[in-house]
Amino acid sequence: MHLHGHLRKLGTSHEQPVVYQLRLASAAATQALTELPLNPLLGQHIRLHFTGRINCIHCGRSTRKSFSQGYCYPCFTRLAECDTCLVRPETCHYQQGTCRDPGWGQQHCFRSHLVYLANTTGLKVGITRETGLATRWMDQGAVAALPLFRVQDRLASGRIESLLATELKDRTAWQAMLKNQVQPLDLVQEAQAVVARFEPVLQAMPDLDYQLLVEQPLYFEYPVLAYPDKVRSLNPEKTPCIEGQLMGIKGQYLLLDTGVINLRKHTGYEVEFSCH
Structure with missing residues (x-):
């Protein structure tokens, strides 16, 4: 072949x-x-x-x-999908009028996003668009994951992720993931603890609308x-x-x-x- x-x-x-x-x-x-x-x-x-x-x-x-x-370097420096706000969505600068491609931003960033919890090598927080959710988790090598909050745009998801990342991991330890060194977790219980810890802070954040989700985890074998x-x-x-x-x-x-x-x-x- x-x-x-x-x-x-x-x-x-x-x-x-x-x-x-x-x-x-x-x-x-x-x-x-x-x-x-x-x-x-x-x-x-x-x-x-x-x-x-x-x-x-x-x-x-x-x-x-x-x-x-x-991407080549010219596209990396020019395209909206390569801007730093895609990695750090809390730094979105669309409202400042400096988005590299406002049309692209409207299509991809101003749509429903989810903040989720996943078990890759332990509990981590992340964000993604609502479509293709399972794909996101499989790409990370997660063994289980569930959505936690739904928000109206990427900036809002970044604000919540940044808050939760003050106490939770937001990256996967890729070497441990490949060795299958994964801690067993009850994600429903973990989600309840995260909500209890952070929702009072979220409710006090200005101009932040979110929906708390009650979902069962998806599980993955490789x-x-x-x-x-x-x-x-x-x-x-x-x-x-x-x-x-x-x-x-x-x-x-x-x-x-x-x-x-x-x-x-x-x-x-x-x-x-x-x-x-």
Whole structure:
């Protein structure tokens, strides 16, 4: 089996275990994708040969380095989806008239967002748009997650996340996640404790409208034959040919017997994939 194309993030379907697809674009900035089911390849020897060519997923420009998971530097500095407020939504500057693309902001930021709790390597808080919620959690390698608050826009979700992050983690310890070092948690009980601790503060925050959600967690299992005892990160910049037995997939990582690689980090890279 041989495939060739430009990497996109792994496709996911919420089943038990999660179903993954390798996704390759036929051209640099095209939306036409070839998808290969990865779960059936567990235990087989796979090979990813990185050609050294990297192209921007927005404009297709050849670039020596990828920024913000797939963009060239000019697009990284120009596009609204690459602005720092996407990582830190509480710094949204739309109302100041300095949004890079107000039309994009209206479409993507001024819509319903959720603040959620997830168990990746312990309790963490995060935000996401209401659509594609399970995808967000699978991309993080969460074993369980539930939505906690619904708000009217991204800025409001960022304000709540920043408050909760004063006492909760807002990042995943990716190495522990890949070793499956996950604390068992009762997310419903954790959510009740978070609401009891923070809702009085939220109610006092000016101009903040939110809806408290009462939801049951979603649970996730991942297709893994064996988790690594020690995580060795594989870097195509140093080793263009990455190969080994596919031991598992979790988050956006392939777990090989030779190490692990985050495919989302290398979005836009041209790769030749083979399996035998």
